[in-house]
Amino acid sequence: MKQVVLITLFLSSLMLAAQKQRARDLGVPFTGTTGTYNAITDVPGVEVGYSTIISGNGEHVIGEGPVRTGVTAIFPRGKAKKFSPVYANWYSLNGNGEMTGTTWVTESGFLETPIMITNTNSVGVVRDAVLKWYVDTDWYKGEDWWYTYPVVGETYDGFLNDIYGFHVKEEHVLEAIENASSGPIEEGNVGGGTGMMCLGFKGGTGTASRVMTVDKKIYTVGAIVQSNFGAKRNLNIAGVPVGIALKDTLSYEYNAPPQSRRQEGDGSIIVIVATDAPLLPHQLKRIAQRIPLGVGIVGGRGSNGSGDIFLAFSTANENAFNRDETVTVEVFSNDRLMPFFEATVQVVEEAIINAMIAAETMEGIHGNKAYALPHDLLKETLKDYNRLEE
DSSP: OOOHHHHHHHHHHHHHHSSOOGGGGGOOOOSSSSSSSSSSGGGOOEEEEEEEEEESSSOBBTTTEEEEEEEEEEEOOOOGSOOEEEEEEEEEEEEEOTTHHHHHHHHHSSEEEEEEEEGGGGGHHHHHHHHHHHHOOOOTOOOSSSOOOOOOEEETTTTTSSSSGGGOOHHHHHHHHHHHSSOOOOBSSGGGGGTTTETTEEEEEEEEEEEEEEEEEEEEEEEEEEEEEEEEGOBBTBBHHHHHHHTTSOOESSOOOOOOOOOOOEEEEEEEEEESSOOOOHHHHHHHHHHHHHHHHHTOOEEEEEEEEEEEEEEEOOOOOSSOOOOOOHHHGGGGHHHHHHHEEEHHHHHHHHHHHHOOOOOOOOOOOOOOHHHHHHHHHHTTTTTOOO
8 A cells, every 4th residue: 555655646746747837836926816727727617628730840841841730629618518608709909810700709699619729721621620520429419400600719830830731630620629628738839829939939828717706706717828929028027027138038040031021029819718707798898808908918019910819708607598588697797897807817917928938949840949938037037126936
């Protein structure tokens, strides 16, 4: 028995050692109380899955690689629930990007599908693969007549990835769906965030959550980001101008002449915010409109070349969707929304920084390289401003 306990402790310690550091692990201070996992999956029912596609090195050969991309799947009530719409709404800070299906989300007030995120050129194949998956799994639970608009967002990973090689296939979409689960989720170079850059350094996927008590009940707000935006000079962490302090630190380098008109600050960010608070679609629009405040805190400016697109949903009122009958729903008054506005800003800020902390230096096409935000220099900079939590 003692030997079993020792082996278990040893394996547990290995697992802990293998976990990537997050912003709080480095001493970055944040406001608010997190959920158990400090992730969007702290909202009961939410599941997240990834397919990460990494292959090849060196010279860029269109159709062959190198490949640095992937797919992220987000299920508001988990994939086992099948068709179970949630109240939702969306907002765009700058529309140089895409998120399919959003016009019906606003028109109907419901999100009827999972949310998928990938690279810019793979939106179509992801949408089609999800639609086929609905058919194969009877997503609409036996309805003989239905229509659907899969929600698929994107950001551009063409600095590192053979984006015109179209490497995302149906199998990768199905893998992300199959991998969707609750609990702790990976961050950094994973899923749709694999090949992304952010505020001058390597970016990717990040998440965070907050819990709060309103009217004697506990509620959760969580966010997941695919972060690929911003200029290094604007990077701000915990109120500290980190980008300016690290202006001479390696951020990224071309090893072939850039084949685009990309300007510093161009890029995109997709943010999904979830809550279990009983909010109606117009209130979720208000939540989505607060997401840019979190983006702005860390240095986002809504660049002309950036697709900054956000969606918020509520898992409350599970039986609100009904094609045939009148239903009764629970809802907060607008006067009770301020804690949720604040939590939204907080989780978006932390999720973006978590994405950068977890991201690792990555080399892609032509040997182009995006460098990770250096943890040691970040800690030194925060300490210089008395903003490091020991």
